[in-house]
Every structure is written in C-alpha cells, then in structure tokens.
Amino acid sequence: MKLVHRLAYYGLGLFFGIVILIFFLGGKKTSCDYSPNARVLKNIRIKERQFSEHSMNFFKFKNIDTSVVSQILENGDVDFNKSNTDTEPCNIYFISGGEESTILELEIENCDSIATIQNAYIKKDE
Numbered sequence: 001m002k003l004v005h006r007l008a009y010y011g012l013g014l015f016f017g018i019v020i021l022i023f024f025l026g027g028k029k030t031s032c033d034y035s036p037n038a039r040v041l042k043n044i045r046i047k048e049r050q051f052s053e054h055s056m057n058f059f060k061f062k063n064i065d066t067s068v069v070s071q072i073l074e075n076g077d078v079d080f081n082k083s084n085t086d087t088e089p090c091n092i093y094f095i096s097g098g099e100e101s102t103i104l105e106l107e108i109e110n111c112d113s114i115a116t117i118q119n120a121y122i123k124k125d126e
Helices: 003-025 036-045 053-061 067-075
Strands: 048-051 091-098 103-110 114-122
Touching: 036 067, 036 091, 036 103, 048 053, 053 114, 067 091, 067 103
Parallel strands: 048 114
Antiparallel strands: 091 103, 103 114
C-alpha cells in the first residue's frame, strides 16, 4: 500500500473519530480537571458553602459581594505551601484570586459535604 493511501485512511479514520467524539461528548458538561489545583477548586465548588461569622464581617466591612467567592473558586490559585492537607476530618486550603487591584485570599475548611469559608483577607503584594 502506498504512503498516500495510508495517509488517506488515517485521515478518514481520524475525521470519523472526531465526529463521533463530538456527537457523544458535545452536549455533556465534561471537564478535564487533572491538575491538583483544578481538582481542589472543583471539589470545593460542588459542595455546599457556608461562611463563618468572621468572613461575613469582613465582606460586610469591606463592602464586597460574596459572589466573588464563586469567581475565585472558578479561576483562583490554591497555595499548597500555606494549606494544611493532612488534618482530619477537614483540610484547610488557602485560595487567592480576584482582580489585579484587589486580590482576595480565602481560608477554606473543606470537609466531606460542606466547605466553610473561615477567613478572607486582601492579599498584600509580596
């Protein structure tokens, strides 16, 4: 078989494979969260969220809407150096995110079914 025929068969098979994948996975909300950062953020996003009294006071005092937490959990960065991932039964994660002018850092206690925002800080430039 000539090389041109092999490339044609390969291209045809690749085309049909991509069409089949688009057909089966097109309408589903599939995601590829393989990095540790993405897995932690997704794990916290899917749980019920609660706010501690201290964090609610921070948001009220700084006049910041709590919907910012959802945005941070979508695009934020987990600081694994500061986080405590060995505690039982709940891990503590420090997640930062937001706009360039105000970067918020959240301290989140991640339990089995509930994620509690313990503290919130405006992150200082390091």
